[in-house]
Amino acid sequence: xxxxxxxxxxxxxxxxxxxxxxxxxxxxxxxxxxxxxxxxxxxxxxxxxxxxxxxxxxxxxxxxxxxxxxxxxxxxxxxxxxxxxxxxxxxxxxxxxxxxxxxxxxxxxxxxxxxxxxxxxxxxxxxxxxxxxxxxxxxxxxxxxxxxxxxxxxxxxxxxxxxxxxxxxxxxxxxxxxxxxxxxxxxxxxxxxxxxxxxxxxxxxxxxxxxxxxxxxxxxxxxxxxxxxxxxxxxxxxxxxxxxxxxxxxxxxxxxxxxxxxxxxxxxxxxxxxxxxxxxxxxxxxxxxxxxxxxxxxxxxxxxxxxxxxxxxxxxxxxxxxxxxxxxxxxxxxxxxxxxxxxxxxxxxxxxxxxxxxxxxxxxxxxxxxxxxxx
Amino acid sequence: xxxxxxxxxxxxxxxxxxxxxxxxxxxxxxxxxxxxxxxxxxxxxxxxxxxxxxxxxxxxxxxxxxxxxxxxxxxxxxxxxxxxxxxxxxxxxxxxxxxxxxxxxxxxxxxxxxxxxxxxxxxxxxxxxxxxxxxxxxxxxxxxxxxxxxxxxxxxxxxxxxxxxxxxxxxxxxxxxxxxxxxxxxxxxxxxxxxxxxxxxxxxxxxxxxxxxxxxxxxxxxxxxxxxxxxxxxxxxxxxxxxxxxxxxxxxxxxxxxxxxxxxxxxxxxxxxxxxxxxxxxxxxxxxxxxxxxxxxxxxxxxxxxxxxxxxxxxxxxxxxxxxxxxxxxxxxxxxxxxxxxxxxxxxxxxxxxxxxxxxxxxxxxxxxxxxxxx
Numbered sequence: 001x002x003x004x005x006x007x008x009x010x011x012x013x014x015x016x017x018x019x020x021x022x023x024x025x026x027x028x029x030x031x032x033x034x035x036x037x038x039x040x041x042x043x044x045x046x047x048x049x050x051x052x053x054x055x056x057x058x059x060x061x062x063x064x065x066x067x068x069x070x071x072x073x074x075x076x077x078x079x080x081x082x083x084x085x086x087x088x089x090x091x092x093x094x095x096x097x098x099x100x101x102x103x104x105x106x107x108x109x110x111x112x113x114x115x116x117x118x119x120x121x122x123x124x125x126x127x128x129x130x131x132x133x134x135x136x137x138x139x140x141x142x143x144x145x146x147x148x149x150x151x152x153x154x155x156x157x158x159x160x161x162x163x164x165x166x167x168x169x170x171x172x173x174x175x176x177x178x179x180x181x182x183x184x185x186x187x188x189x190x191x192x193x194x195x196x197x198x199x200x201x202x203x204x205x206x207x208x209x210x211x212x213x214x215x216x217x218x219x220x221x222x223x224x225x226x227x228x229x230x231x232x233x234x235x236x237x238x239x240x241x242x243x244x245x246x247x248x249x250x251x252x253x254x255x256x257x258x259x260x261x262x263x264x265x266x267x268x269x270x271x272x273x274x275x276x277x278x279x280x281x282x283x284x285x286x287x288x289x290x291x292x293x294x295x296x297x298x299x300x301x302x303x304x305x306x307x308x309x310x311x312x313x314x315x316x317x318x319x320x321x322x323x324x325x326x327x328x329x330x331x332x333x334x335x336x337x338x339x340x341x342x343x344x345x346x347x348x349x350x351x352x353x354x355x356x357x358x359x360x361x362x363x364x365x366x367x368x369x370x371x372x373x374x375x
Numbered sequence: 376x377x378x379x380x381x382x383x384x385x386x387x388x389x390x391x392x393x394x395x396x397x398x399x400x401x402x403x404x405x406x407x408x409x410x411x412x413x414x415x416x417x418x419x420x421x422x423x424x425x426x427x428x429x430x431x432x433x434x435x436x437x438x439x440x441x442x443x444x445x446x447x448x449x450x451x452x453x454x455x456x457x458x459x460x461x462x463x464x465x466x467x468x469x470x471x472x473x474x475x476x477x478x479x480x481x482x483x484x485x486x487x488x489x490x491x492x493x494x495x496x497x498x499x500x501x502x503x504x505x506x507x508x509x510x511x512x513x514x515x516x517x518x519x520x521x522x523x524x525x526x527x528x529x530x531x532x533x534x535x536x537x538x539x540x541x542x543x544x545x546x547x548x549x550x551x552x553x554x555x556x557x558x559x560x561x562x563x564x565x566x567x568x569x570x571x572x573x574x575x576x577x578x579x580x581x582x583x584x585x586x587x588x589x590x591x592x593x594x595x596x597x598x599x600x601x602x603x604x605x606x607x608x609x610x611x612x613x614x615x616x617x618x619x620x621x622x623x624x625x626x627x628x629x630x631x632x633x634x635x636x637x638x639x640x641x642x643x644x645x646x647x648x649x650x651x652x653x654x655x656x657x658x659x660x661x662x663x664x665x666x667x668x669x670x671x672x673x674x675x676x677x678x679x680x681x682x683x684x685x686x687x688x689x690x691x692x693x694x695x696x697x698x699x700x701x702x703x704x705x706x707x708x709x710x711x712x713x714x715x716x717x718x719x720x721x722x723x724x725x726x727x728x729x730x731x732x733x734x735x736x737x738x739x740x741x742x743x744x745x746x747x748x749x750x
Contacts, residue, residue: 079454079484080661109454110485114662137628150679152688157679165625167632174628176621182614199613208685226683232615233607238574239557240607244615246551246694247622249679250540253512253549257542257672258662265678286455287489287633297632303640304525304532304624308601310583313527319621 004336015359022352024067029092036091036122041335044326047186048123051341065119071096081113090121098127098279105281112280116261119273124164125177131281132166132173139280140164141251143264148181149228151241154208156228159264161251170298175320180248181229201234254278343369379711390734397727399442404467411466411497416710419701422561423498426716440494446471456488465496473502473654480656487655491636494648499539500552506656507541507548514655515539516626518639523556524603526616529583531603534639536626545673550695555623556604576609629653714742722749
């Protein structure tokens with residue numbers, strides 16, 4: 001693609017880690033934040049990858065994210081913990097919370113850790129994968145800025161509220177990471193940029209009626225005039241709107257409710273994030289033979305993948321398959337970064353007194369991106 | 376409604392309990408099974424209520440359900456258990472499994488119990504409610520006969536795979552009980568009876584193409600020719616088909632996989648049920664002040680309910696609200712039972728040497744239902 005520049009994983013990693021250190025994070029924290037962002041890039045979830053780097057920097061500048069915050073355990077039992085993130089960066093808080101859930105589950109078999117006063121933590125799946133990488137079942141959820149309108153409402157009071165679950169399997173783990181809205185805001189923005197009408201069942205305007213006008217809906221959302229994105233299942237109960245809305249509420253329960261934190265409708269208001277997360281880890285050995293369970297799951301997933309395809313379709317994917325394929329390809333062929341993002345990164349590098357040519361190549365010097373906040 | 380007869384809750388309870396005892400269950404088991412069925416009737420989920428009575432009797436006659444089976448704990452830790460249902464009736468197995476999960480969670484804070492070799496257990500929500508009634512968070516899931524076609528497939532390899540979650544709140548608990556398919560088979564049957572076209576995005580035929588022909592789809596399913604019901608989110612990823620399919624897989628994971636049981640694609644084949652369930656209980660006190668958590672959740676649910684409504688809509692419901700209202704109404708005004716169901720119950724009563732007039736009233740004697748298996 002002409003409007004992208006391709007970088008190796010290692011090169012982006014070096015740039016991000018050094019940039020986050022320049023933001024004020026210690027090297028271990030910079031490594032964690034970068035690892036979360038780059039997993040999104042490797043998995044093809046570009047909206048949550050390096051393109052968010054500048055946004056995190058802005059949030060730090062605004063005081064929304066506090067670089068020096070240390071997550072604090074404010075309540076704890078052998079199977080649980082509640083952590084106050086003290087407005088730190090979501091990736092570090094999420095990582096520490098999932099580490100704690102894993103540590104506890106290795107002793108007790110199951111653990112749940114909830115978090116309040118955090119900020120955007122990247123892809124929910126990263127944390128579920130942390131558990132899965134150690135042979136455990138991981139679950140992670142978060143609330144977000146309110147953007148989901150409940151069934152029959154016209155004001156966003158829930159977030160996109162993703163839930164991710166990962167479980168060991170061969171040849172690759174089950175990795176399910178899905179917002180509980182029908183689509184995310186990023187999708188609306190892509191359609192808006194391309195002047196395409198939205199699909200029916202995606203979004204409503206400030207009257208609560210469905211709208212396929214991306215610019216209008218995004219305007220309503222930005223100006224907090226009402227309207228927003230519909231739950232998975234669309235606008236009415238005929239297609240299960242109440243189910244997606246229910247899953248959004250479950251995400252809220254396991255993040256903001258069980259941490260006594262800020263519900264989505266009150267997050268990111270008045271310079272305060274207040275984002276909440278939830279993490280659960282289950283050790284499959286509490287059900288007997290973990291190897292047999294893994295083999296049983298692997299066989300079933302393979303059976304689903306190899307079941308007959310719909311006319312005109314060549315593949316049935318199980319969850320995580322696309323991500324593993326994308327990561328293998330991108331580790332080999334590099335990660336294509338949109339030139340506007342590269343221009344932002346270049347301007348950020350200059351702002352941070354980093355050598356642009358060393359980090360991003362001579363190419364990055366010559367591209368004309370949109371005017372950035374650093375110019 | 377002219378085609379229904381209305382009975383009091385108590386009258387249906389007496390009839391069901393006595394009928395289940397006549398089937399061979401002890402009085403405690405008959406009470407449990409009836410309680411599960413009648414909660415469905417009270418909650419307005421008629422497909423899972425007393426109308427299934429005759430179906431359970433048939434399944435016993437066929438040997439699919441074994442009346443004398445006792446659920447057996449085959450693996451256990453302080454936070455978990457795996458139960459073999461030995462082909463008993465799902466309601467009794469599910470009740471015992473949830474009892475065990477509650478007992479464990481009261482000691483440890485969290486517990487998960489999985490079940491294999493069970494049969495249809497009624498509404499998933501019943502078991503989640505058992506935990507909630509004791510101030511705990513309850514989760515229940517089950518696999519079912521395969522009817523969900525995975526995204527881009529054309530053969531059903533997952534069940535409707537409902538997941539239910541209930542959590543204490545005021546003035547009524549959060550009670551979320553939803554299949555992971557876009558609709559259930561019952562809905563297709565209703566549309567078929569009324570000769571209505573199905574909604575787009577509900578079902579596919581044996582070629583894997585969407586079909587709005589209820590009779591055709593139901594025929595495909597019954598004859599196991601392929602086709603089936605789509606996941607929540609419909610037929611393509613544009614509306615999140617992969618998300619509903621992912622939730623279906625999560626239900627499978629927590630039922631058939633973690634119990635090393637039968638996956639949906641292999642259930643109810645060759646006279647063997649093999650249905651699997653999963654139950655989780657979390658004591659909110661492991662996150663600190665359970666009363667504060669309940670108050671926090673209650674306030675948020677109220678905020679969602681009272682948020683602005685879409686044009687033409689008067690109410691936003693939170694999950695469990697409709698069920699509580701339906702139950703209050705039906706406890707007061709009775710439960711309307713379709714005359715065909717009453718005729719089936721009458722014929723069953725005669726078969727079991729129960730006095731029809733005493734149990735179902737003189738009305739029941741005179742109605743002409745469809746010819747039943749007992750005639």
